[in-house]
Amino acid sequence: MKTITFIGNGNMALSIAEGLKENYKIEVVGRDSKKLDAFEQKLGLHVEKSLLDNYNIEQKTVMLCVKPANVEEVSAKLQGKAEILYSVLAGTSIEKLKNNFNTSAVVRAMPNLAASVGKSMTTLTGDTAYKEESQTLFSSIGTTRWLGSEKEIDIATALAGSGPAYLALIAESLTDGAVKQGLKRDDAMAIMRGLFDGFGTLIQDIHPALLKDGVMSPGGTTAAGYAALEQGNVRNACIEAIEKAYKKAVEL
Numbered sequence: 001m002k003t004i005t006f007i008g009n010g011n012m013a014l015s016i017a018e019g020l021k022e023n024y025k026i027e028v029v030g031r032d033s034k035k036l037d038a039f040e041q042k043l044g045l046h047v048e049k050s051l052l053d054n055y056n057i058e059q060k061t062v063m064l065c066v067k068p069a070n071v072e073e074v075s076a077k078l079q080g081k082a083e084i085l086y087s088v089l090a091g092t093s094i095e096k097l098k099n100n101f102n103t104s105a106v107v108r109a110m111p112n113l114a115a116s117v118g119k120s121m122t123t124l125t126g127d128t129a130y131k132e133e134s135q136t137l138f139s140s141i142g143t144t145r146w147l148g149s150e151k152e153i154d155i156a157t158a159l160a161g162s163g164p165a166y167l168a169l170i171a172e173s174l175t176d177g178a179v180k181q182g183l184k185r186d187d188a189m190a191i192m193r194g195l196f197d198g199f200g201t202l203i204q205d206i207h208p209a210l211l212k213d214g215v216m217s218p219g220g221t222t223a224a225g226y227a228a229l230e231q232g233n234v235r236n237a238c239i240e241a242i243e244k245a246y247k248k249a250v251e252l
């Protein structure tokens with residue numbers, strides 16, 4: 001069994017480790033032994049746990065899962081040269097990773113929160129020698145797509161990395177709208193969840209514009225609601241959300 005060494009033991013590390021644990025041996029490296037114990041407990045199987053100080057990454061397959069601002073501090077504590085460094089850090093360039101970490105190869109990955117339910121949309125880019133291995137690794141937490149440049153993965157970060165938060169805003173506000181009109185909160189929540197479940201399947205095979213055409217009856221309810229969304233500039237707000245998130249990724 002190949003070993004994957006997680007550096008960082010937060011939400012993303014745990015979600016990815018959940019997907020990998022059947023087929024890979026997991027090691028985890030962090031700052032706090034209590035948090036490492038909690039990670040092991042949540043994962044539900046024995047993992048090799050180590051503290052960060054002077055940890056040796058020689059020839060290891062590393063999964064870097066700390067925050068972008070921690071790169072300098074974390075890399076300074078490591079020894080040895082990794083075989084490959086997978087980084088899930090938003091907006092952190094391969095050049096910056098290579099300048100800080102001693103590693104033969106780097107692949108950037110951008111999963112999303114759905115990794116925790118095995119349905120992440122993960123984009124990948126970096127050393128093409130690891131294209132296949134990275135796709136195999138990350139397909140254990142959902143769907144993968146290899147991209148040809150770091151600019152593209154920064155845009156994909158805005159779309160699919162941050163996307164669950166945008167859809168959550170839509171989900172919450174539509175539910176609030178139904179409550180405002182008099183639907184009970186628990187009924188509104190259950191109906192919203194059913195809506196997203198069905199929509200998630202439908203959108204796999206149909207263009208969004210055609211889906212909309214299929215729902216909208218002449219002079220009907222959908223046309224009335226849809227016009228209100230257009231009046232509220234929701235389309236433009238979505239386009240701007242991607243622009244702002246992409247620019248932030250470039251800044252990080």
Ligand SMILES: NC(=O)C1=CN([C@@H]2O[C@H](COP(=O)(O)OP(=O)(O)OC[C@H]3O[C@@H](n4cnc5c(N)ncnc54)[C@H](O)[C@@H]3O)[C@@H](O)[C@H]2O)C=CC1
Nearest residue numbers: 008009010011012065066067068070088089090111112113
């Ligand atoms: N949460 C999400 O939906 C997504 C997050 N990401 C990326 O995943 C990375 C981790 O995010 P989360 O797991 O959500 O955050 P988290 O806060 O749950 O985990 C961060 C980890 O970094 C460790 N850490 C923090 N400061 C440190 C330091 N100075 N030295 C050593 N370790 C330190 C923490 O102990 C923790 O284990 C981020 O870089 C983020 O850009 C990528 C895709 C989606």
Ligand SMILES: O=C(O)[C@@H]1CCC=N1
Nearest residue numbers: 090112157160161162
């Ligand atoms: O908000 C963030 O910066 C991270 C990257 C994508 C999702 N969460």
